[in-house]
Amino acid sequence: MSSDPSSHGPGSPTSASSAAPVSTPPSPREPLARLAPLALGALGIVYGDIGTSPLYALRDCFSGEHGIAPTPDNVLGVLSLVFWSLIVVISVKYLGFVMRADNRGEGGILALLALVVQRGGGAGSGVRRVVLLTLGLFGAALLYGDGVITPAVSVLSAVEGLGVATPLFKPYVVPIALAILLALFFVQSKGTGGIGRVFGPMMVVWFIVIAVLGVHELVKNPSVLQAVVPTHAVRFFVHNGWHGFLVLGAVFLVVTGGEALYADMGHFGYRPIRLAWFALVLPALLLNYFGQGALLLRNPSVASNPFFHLAPDWALYPLVGLATVATVIASQALISGVFSLTRQAIQLGYWPRLEVVHTSAEEKGQIYLPGVNLALLLGVVAVVLGFRSSTALTAAYGIAVTATMAITTCLAYVVARERWGVRRSLLVPIAALFLAVDLSFFGANIVKVAHGGWLPLTMGAVLFTLMTTWKRGRELLGKKLHASSLGLMDLLESFGENAPHRVPGTAIFMTGNPEIAPSAMLHNLKHNKVLHEQTLLLTITTEDLPHVPPAERVRVENLPLGMRRITARYGFMDDPSIPDILKRCREAGLPFNVMSTSFFLGRETLIVGKKPGMAMWREAIFVWMSRNARSATAFFRIPPNRVVELGAQVEL
Numbered sequence: 243m244s245s246d247p248s249s250h251g252p253g254s255p256t257s258a259s260s261a262a263p264v265s266t267p268p269s270p271r272e273p274l275a276r277l278a279p280l281a282l283g284a285l286g287i288v289y290g291d292i293g294t295s296p297l298y299a300l301r302d303c304f305s306g307e308h309g310i311a312p313t314p315d316n317v318l319g320v321l322s323l324v325f326w327s328l329i330v331v332i333s334v335k336y337l338g339f340v341m342r343a344d345n346r347g348e349g350g351i352l353a354l355l356a357l358v359v360q361r362g363g364g365a366g367s368g369v370r371r372v373v374l375l376t377l378g379l380f381g382a383a384l385l386y387g388d389g390v391i392t393p394a395v396s397v398l399s400a401v402e403g404l405g406v407a408t409p410l411f412k413p414y415v416v417p418i419a420l421a422i423l424l425a426l427f428f429v430q431s432k433g434t435g436g437i438g439r440v441f442g443p444m445m446v447v448w449f450i451v452i453a454v455l456g457v458h459e460l461v462k463n464p465s466v467l468q469a470v471v472p473t474h475a476v477r478f479f480v481h482n483g484w485h486g487f488l489v490l491g492a493v494f495l496v497v498t499g500g501e502a503l504y505a506d507m508g509h510f511g512y513r514p515i516r517l518a519w520f521a522l523v524l525p526a527l528l529l530n531y532f533g534q535g536a537l538l539l540r541n542p543s544v545a546s547n548p549f550f551h552l553a554p555d556w557a558l559y560p561l562v563g564l565a566t567v568a569t570v571i572a573s574q575a576l577i578s579g580v581f582s583l584t585r586q587a588i589q590l591g592y593w594p595r596l597e598v599v600h601t602s603a604e605e606k607g608q609i610y611l612p613g614v615n616l617a618l619l620l621g622v623v624a625v626v627l628g629f630r631s632s633t634a635l636t637a638a639y640g641i642a643v644t645a646t647m648a649i650t651t652c653l654a655y656v657v658a659r660e661r662w663g664v665r666r667s668l669l670v671p672i673a674a675l676f677l678a679v680d681l682s683f684f685g686a687n688i689v690k691v692a693h694g695g696w697l698p699l700t701m702g703a704v705l706f707t708l709m710t711t712w713k714r715g716r717e718l719l720g721k722k723l724h725a726s727s728l729g730l731m732d733l734l735e736s737f738g739e740n741a742p743h744r745v746p747g748t749a750i751f752m753t754g755n756p757e758i759a760p761s762a763m764l765h766n767l768k769h770n771k772v773l774h775e776q777t778l779l780l781t782i783t784t785e786d787l788p789h790v791p792p793a794e795r796v797r798v799e800n801l802p803l804g805m806r807r808i809t810a811r812y813g814f815m816d817d818p819s820i821p822d823i824l825k826r827c828r829e830a831g832l833p834f835n836v837m838s839t840s841f842f843l844g845r846e847t848l849i850v851g852k853k854p855g856m857a858m859w860r861e862a863i864f865v866w867m868s869r870n871a872r873s874a875t876a877f878f879r880i881p882p883n884r885v886v887e888l889g890a891q892v893e894l
Contacts, residue, residue, distance in 0.1 A: 277513055280510045280514035281514040281517045281518040282443070282446070282518075283441075283442050283514070284506070284514050285441075285523070286444065286445045286571060287506055287510075287578075288499075288503055288510070288515055288575070289519070290445065290499070290502075290571040290574070290575045291396075291498060291502050291576065292332070292496075292499025292502070292503075292523070292527070293445060293448060293499070293523060293526075293572065294396050294399075294565070294569050295495050295496050295497075295498060295499070295527075296527065296531060296534070296549050297399040297400060297403075297549050297565060297632075298399045298495060298633075299495040299496045300320070300534045300535070300548055301546065301547055301549065302492035302495060302633065303320045303489055303492040303493060304316075304317075304320070304548075305633075306633055306636060307633075307693055308488040308489055308492065309489075309492070309545070310482060310485060310486070310489050311542075312538045312539075312542040312545045313542075315477065315481065316478065316482070317466070317469075317535050317539055318466065318474045318478075319475055319478025319479075319481075319486070320478065320493065321466065321535045322471065322472060322474035322478065323475045323489075325528065325531075327493060327494070327496055327497050328497060331647075332503070332519070335500075335651070335676045336500050336503045336504055337503065337512075337519060339654065340504050340650060340651075340654050341515070341516075342512075342658075343654045343657045344507060344512070345357050345786075345787070346788050346789070347788065348507065348788040349504040349506070350504060350583070350586070351378060351382050351385070351505070351646065351650055351653070352378065352382055352583065352814075353586075353788065353814075354378070354504075354650065354653045354654065355382075356590070356787075356814060357653075358653050358656050359786065374652075374656060376710075377649045379706060379709055380702065381645065381646040381649035381650065382586075382587065382709075383701075383702040383703075383705035383706040384642040384643075384646050384701075385579070386580060386701055386702065387697065387698025387699070387702055388576065388643055389576045390618060390621040390622055390625055390698075391625060391638065391639050391642075392498075392639075393573035393618075394419075394423070394622050394625045394626045394635055395632045395636055396569035396632075397419045397423055397570065397573060398415070398416075398626065398632040399565075399632035400562065400565035400568070401415050401418050401419045401422070401562070402547070403547070403549075403550040403558070403562035404418075404559075404562055405547075406550040406551065406558065407562070415631075416626060422566065423619075423622055424623075426570055426573060426574065426577070427577070427615055427618065430615050431599070431610055431612070441571050444567055445568065446522070448564060448565075448567075448568045449523060449527075450526070451564060452527075452529075452530040453526040453529045453530060455530060455533060455561075456526075456529035456530035456532060456534070456552070459533040459534070459536045459537045459540075459552055460533045460536050462536060463540060466539060469535065487686055488689060490682060490683055491683070491690060492636070493686075494640050494644060494683040495636060495640065496527070498639070498643050499572075502575060502576075502579065503515055503519075504650070530549075533552055534548040537552060550562070577618060580614060581610065581611050581614060582609070584596065584611055584614050585598060585609060587709060589784050589812075589815075589816075590784065591713055591716060591784070592710075592712060592713050593712060594712055595872040595874070595876075595877040596613050597611065597612055597613060598610075598877075599611070621701075625697070635694070637693040637695070638693065638695050638697050640683070640690065640695070641684070641687045641688065641690060641695045641699055642701075642702055644680060644683045645684060645702075648677060648680035648681060648684060651677050651680055652677070658673075711856070711863050711864050711867070712864065712867055714856055714864075715856065715860075715861070715867075715868070718855045718856065719848070720754065720755075724755065724758065728758070728759045729758060729759065730757055730758060730759045731757075733759040734801065734802045734803060734805075737803070741773075741803055742767060742771060742772055743771065743772045744772065744774065745774055745775065746774070746775055746838070747774050747775065747776070747838045747839065747840065748774055748776040748777075748778065748835070748839040748840070749773070749776070749777050749778070749840050749841075750778045751763045751777070751778070751780065751842045752780050752781075752782070752842070752843055752844075753779055755781070756781045756809060760779060760844065761888070762843055762886075762887075763777075763779075766888065773803070775804070776806075776834060777804070778805070779805065779806070779807045779808065780823070781807070781810070782812065783809065784813070784814055784818075785811055785813055785814070787813045788816075789816055790811045790812055795812065795823075796811075796826035798830050798832055808823070808832075810826070818878060819879045820878045820879055820880045836881065837884075839884055840884055840885075841875075841880050841881075841884055841885045842886050842888065843885060843886070844887070844888060845888070848864070848868055848869075849865075
């Protein structure tokens with residue numbers, strides 16, 4: 243473990259999906275020929291989750307834990323809620339408002355959080371900053387629960403279509419779903435670039451098919467379209483009272499992919515995502531939902547699975563196959579998103595270093611984290627075996643996502659008010675509307691706690707505790723080391739006329755604070771009493787920006803005794819690496835031979851103490867996380883045969 247706070251994993255967050263090429267947002271005058279390919283890619287990555295919601299959303303409204311009788315008034319009321327949820331939450335809130343809060347083209351809750359903490363503050367800003375940081379981190383932690391539940395509920399809901407064809411398949415639904423999920427997690431190490439190229443076209447087929455299925459039933463009963471009038475939603479609540487409010491927990495399933503729209507903005511840009519939504523996704527979803535509603539009006543007995551009953555008998559098995567492919571695509575997007583979210587947390591200092599494997603030589607966004615992949619796999623398998631049906635899982639689904647959506651609204655409000663300068667008179671009513679919708683969905687989902695909703699909340703609480711413990715532990719360790727450190731210039735001045743003996747070669751000392759003499763350097767002077775002819779002090783910092791241009795990444799300064807200070811700046815979506823830094827140094831006119839270069843790293847042995855700082859149980863967790871963190875040598879891709887570690891014992 244390196245002694246330098248920044249060398250413990252300064253790095254970078256990433257947007258949700260890694261299966262797509264990274265692209266800067268197109269200019270406002272970008273031609274359609276340029277937008278179309280990006281919109282096609284967005285279909286395969288961004289809309290997988292929300293695009294598979296028709297499999298289970300209306301089913302749970304009428305036959306789930308709080309299902310309501312499929313009477314004509316109830317069907318029209320639920321369809322009205324579905325219609326206006328898609329319009330207000332997705333079309334207006336995310337595509338019209340939240341996606342404007344981009345961090346140099348990048349989206350997602352951690353990118354939004356970085357925007358919030360960049361702002362200047364006045365009186366009391368310290369308290370507000372802590373509150374906002376806490377909200378943002380908890381929202382990010384809750385997304386891990388979504389990453390476990392979404393693959394399980396999506397694949398299970400698709401495979402359950404076999405049970406509609408014949409009851410003989412019902413005992414095999416769980417084994418088939420597990421086999422598909424195991425295969426999905428197994429191929430993660432192979433990279434998703436090749437698979438990603440077919441995601442878009444496959445999702446185009448999916449959306450066209452569900453639209454056609456909806457139209458086929460809709461033409462038999464077009465009167466269902468009157469549900470677009472919001473009075474049907476109002477009447478639904480008036481007639482059903484508390485029960486009607488609880489149905490919102492199932493209605494929310496139609497917008498669960500909203501966060502993915504924002505998180506994946508950096509991969510495609512906002513205009514292609516909007517084009518894909520309004521040109522294909524929204525019409526296809528509405529046609530299918532209204533088609534399911536028309537079917538329920540004609541035959542209420544199909545409420546247990548209205549989606550698959552839309553298909554004629556001959557098309558059922560092909561539809562199950564297509565639905566399975568679509569849910570695998572949706573699951574892939576969530577898995578890739580968790581990989582990216584974890585890298586963001588590592589780079590921002592909220593998570594210890596983990597192994598990050600780049601699965602593409604061309605696309606830096608395509609990453610694979612073996613440890614996270616294994617943890618997700620174990621979590622998904624446990625969830626499938628524990629709940630055994632998508633209906634049971636949707637009872638646990640929604641709390642984490644609704645909480646994250648409400649947090650996103652709050653953070654976006656702060657950005658709009660304090661960075662854009664939007665007037666309160668205009669901003670407050672808009673934010674209040676969005677927050678009222680978010681909190682209504684959250685309130686309807688909170689009753690799910692006893693039926694499985696405790697799972698994502700527990701996961702979020704555990705991960706939030708780990709993230710804040712790691713951040714606080716790093717801060718305390720940094721203060722401990724700083725208290726016993728020596729200023730760099732004080733050290734150099736102390737040599738006076740008695741400069742230490744110089745030996746041939748190059749030594750690079752990594753340090754988190756460029757003004758402080760690295761502990762490894764002090765140990766080297768104490769025990770070996772020498773300095774190398776070329777001594778470099780390297781500090782790696784992570785900016786509150788997604789990317790730092792390569793030309794601005796490395797700065798070299800001259801110091802006394804022929805030493806040099808190197809500052810390497812990376813964005814929270816960049817991957818810091820020693821080979822890249824050395825390449826930039828050579829371009830800056832600093833020649834050296836790697837084979838005659840030694841990298842000196844500090845390594846502390848941490849001991850849980852009784853001194854003020856953190857609770858002892860949190861200190862014990864921090865020590866455990868530190869011991870299991872990936873070494874700085876591997877994380878920064880330092881040649882291992884050129885590393886010298888000098889240790890010390892530190893009591894927390």
